[in-house]
Amino acid sequence: MSLAVSYIFVLATYVVFNLIFGLSSTMPVHSLYQIKVFFPEERDALMQIRDSVSSTLDLHGNWTGPPCSQNVGRWAGIICSNWHVVGLVLEGIQLTGSLPPTFLQNITFLAILSFRNNSIYGPLPNLSNLVSLESVLFSYNRFTGPIPSEYIELPNLKQLELQQNYLDGEIPPFDQPTLTFFNVSYNHLQGSIPDTGVLQRFSESSYDHNSNLCGIPLEPCPVLPLPSLISPPSSHKSPPQSKKRKLPIWIVVLVAVVSTLVALMVMFVFLLCYMKARERETPKEHQAGEDGSSEWTDKKMAHSRRTEDPERSVELQFFDLNVPVFDLDDLLRASAEVLGKGELGTTYKANLESGSVISVKRVKYMDSLSKKEFIRQMQLLGKMRHENLVQIISYYYSKEEKLIVYEFVPGGSLFELLHENRGIGRIPLNWAARFSIIKDIAKGMAFLHQSLPSNKVPHANLKSSNVLIHRDRQSYHSKLTNYGFLPLLPSRKLSKRLAAGRSPEFCQGKKLTHKTDVYCFGIILLEVITGKIPGGSSPERNDEKIDDLSDWVRMVVNNDWSTDILDVEILASREGHNEMQKLTEIALQCADMAPEKRPKMSEVVTRIEEIDRTNREND
Ligand SMILES: *[C@@H]1O[C@H](CO)[C@@H](O)[C@H](O)[C@H]1NC(C)=O
Ligand SMILES: *[C@@H]1O[C@H](CO)[C@@H](O)[C@H](O)[C@H]1NC(C)=O
Numbered sequence: 001m002s003l004a005v006s007y008i009f010v011l012a013t014y015v016v017f018n019l020i021f022g023l024s025s026t027m028p029v030h031s032l033y034q035i036k037v038f039f040p041e042e043r044d045a046l047m048q049i050r051d052s053v054s055s056t057l058d059l060h061g062n063w064t065g066p067p068c069s070q071n072v073g074r075w076a077g078i079i080c081s082n083w084h085v086v087g088l089v090l091e092g093i094q095l096t097g098s099l100p101p102t103f104l105q106n107i108t109f110l111a112i113l114s115f116r117n118n119s120i121y122g123p124l125p126n127l128s129n130l131v132s133l134e135s136v137l138f139s140y141n142r143f144t145g146p147i148p149s150e151y152i153e154l155p156n157l158k159q160l161e162l163q164q165n166y167l168d169g170e171i172p173p174f175d176q177p178t179l180t181f182f183n184v185s186y187n188h189l190q191g192s193i194p195d196t197g198v199l200q201r202f203s204e205s206s207y208d209h210n211s212n213l214c215g216i217p218l219e220p221c222p223v224l225p226l227p228s229l230i231s232p233p234s235s236h237k238s239p240p241q242s243k244k245r246k247l248p249i250w251i252v253v254l255v256a257v258v259s260t261l262v263a264l265m266v267m268f269v270f271l272l273c274y275m276k277a278r279e280r281e282t283p284k285e286h287q288a289g290e291d292g293s294s295e296w297t298d299k300k301m302a303h304s305r306r307t308e309d310p311e312r313s314v315e316l317q318f319f320d321l322n323v324p325v326f327d328l329d330d331l332l333r334a335s336a337e338v339l340g341k342g343e344l345g346t347t348y349k350a351n352l353e354s355g356s357v358i359s360v361k362r363v364k365y366m367d368s369l370s371k372k373e374f375i376r377q378m379q380l381l382g383k384m385r386h387e388n389l390v391q392i393i394s395y396y397y398s399k400e401e402k403l404i405v406y407e408f409v410p411g412g413s414l415f416e417l418l419h420e421n422r423g424i425g426r427i428p429l430n431w432a433a434r435f436s437i438i439k440d441i442a443k444g445m446a447f448l449h450q451s452l453p454s455n456k457v458p459h460a461n462l463k464s465s466n467v468l469i470h471r472d473r474q475s476y477h478s479k480l481t482n483y484g485f486l487p488l489l490p491s492r493k494l495s496k497r498l499a500a501g502r503s504p505e506f507c508q509g510k511k512l513t514h515k516t517d518v519y520c521f522g523i524i525l526l527e528v529i530t531g532k533i534p535g536g537s538s539p540e541r542n543d544e545k546i547d548d549l550s551d552w553v554r555m556v557v558n559n560d561w562s563t564d565i566l567d568v569e570i571l572a573s574r575e576g577h578n579e580m581q582k583l584t585e586i587a588l589q590c591a592d593m594a595p596e597k598r599p600k601m602s603e604v605v606t607r608i609e610e611i612d613r614t615n616r617e618n619d
Contacts (some may be wrong), residue, residue, distance in 0.1 A: 098122025522590025
């Protein structure tokens with residue numbers, strides 16, 4: 001009896017004590033759990049990510065202790081439920097590096113996985129057995145390689161965002177009825193879209209801007225199988241366990257050429273791989289870069305020891321010592337696809353095994369060009385650095401084969417952006433985007449003119465298919481490519497293949513100058529403003545068209561400026577009309593028949609920037 005009384009007394013005291021001091025009886029237990037309860041295998045998995053990437057967040061400083069406190073994530077980017085990690089959301093923090101191939105498998109309850117807007121490269125991570133996964137968001141990164149086929153087995157997948165990466169290969173047959181959001185646009189996927197009901201339900205914009213996709217909802221596939229750009233028929237049947245990559249035809253040709261020359265000379269050429277120069281390079285990356293280059297130096301030494309006659313060896317050129325270096329072998333092993341066939345040769349996109357992507361142009365019509373001349377011009381061009389010029393990384397010269405290696409720019413060309421996919425489903429290119437692209441072109445041109453005073457026509461090939469686009473979230477930027485070719489072409493007849501060949505002075509047999517570039521700039525301006533293709537409807541295929549574009553200019557602008565000339569896509573943006581009118585005036589002056597009446601590029605830049613400033617002030 002007294003025991004019961006004392007028990008009640010103790011209990012009552014405890015309750016009163018709690019009431020007075022406002023303590024919750026669950027508190028001590030909770031804080032105890034905070035320290036004790038976590039799942040080491042989940043934590044270890046996260047540690048693996050932490051240690052393989054760098055970012056603007058100090059993950060090393062932040063990700064300490066247990067990741068979860070019941071339903072609250074203690075670590076930046078971690079979502080928890082019932083002590084388990086259920087979400088990993090690291091967006092827009094410049095995560096750089098490649099992910100470990102398997103690391104997520106132990107985070108059994110993972111439902112949301114997002115790495116949006118970072119710079120992760122290498123293959124997509126393995127997600128097998130993650131049955132709870134609902135959202136997989138990897139858009140706006142630099143992932144390469146195929147979409148792993150095990151993704152089609154995620155039973156609860158609702159949302160898959162892979163847009164704006166460098167993925168290639170075919171789309172696996174996703175058929176999860178749960179899948180309601182799917183986007184693989186802006187990659188390098190090819191082949192037919194699998195005809196599962198689920199995949200066909202998404203709109204064109206889920207598939208846009210890939211190398212070679214076809215089938216519903218895009219254009220129907222050709223009846224014959226698509227010509228494979230990647231594998232020549234011979235290697236087609238190689239057993240799957242073979243480690244050899246399929247070689248594209250041009251590489252097979254190149255191998256043949258190279259091997260015949262081997263008897264005469266030993267050649268090695270080292271090609272730089274350009275990875276987007278980032279000022280925000282972290283010390284860790286820097287170290288890796290340095291390691292890479294010292295390894296390269298060893299290789300080069302080994303090679304040069306074997307090279308008997310230095311005169312005969314192919315020159316090695318490094319335009320940027322800060323980027324990882326690759327040799328010809330790496331290039332030969334790369335998978336490649338055709339990006340475009342231009343007037344002066346074909347451009348390929350090559351995926352190096354390291355995960356880097358470069359673009360390689362095989363130039364034609366330069367057989368009579370001496371090595372000295374080629375090298376001199378390449379040296380001149382390769383040294384230039386400007387944010388609006390596509391960087392030349394390296395080059396290769398042999399009598400039969402000349403390659404120029406460029407930085408790869410993922411967004412396609414201005415020509416494609418302006419004229420392709422017109423019609424239903426097209427995303428209109430608004431005026432702000434057009435203005436930004438124009439400003440970049442003008443800046444790139446002014447820089448070329450200032451840097452190459454000795455070149456008669458520094459660019460000489462300015463047209464919308466030689467303006468490459470890269471997008472930075474909402475804004476568009478452009479870079480000029482295929483510049484500086486005029487000195488490489490042995491005859492005036494061949495110069496016709498360049499955009500400069502459509503200027504009035506060329507057609508009248510007069511001499512070309514820097515102002516010839518200004519003419520071409522005027523034409524691009526009009527093309528961007530009017531949305532019309534210069535000189536007609538069919539791009540590129542203008543071999544027989546030797547006329548200058550003056551008639552076209554007169555045709556699109558008539559006499560006076562009026563909104564009639566505007567591309568319908570920008571007609572609606574009323575605020576822009578004033579700028580459009582001013583730009584049209586600049587365009588017409590640039591496209592003047594008489595070269596001396598055209599303004600200088602530097603003046604054009606000043607005027608465009610002026611328009612930009614007044615526009616901003618008015619806002
Ligand atoms: C980690 O970051 C999160 C969110 O930014 C913050 O709430 C938490 O206190 C940080 N933890 C440590 C140990 O710095
Ligand atoms: C897919 O992503 C692209 C690029 O970010 C975007 O323009 C497009 O609207 C998206 N489509 C869908 C259906 O979300």
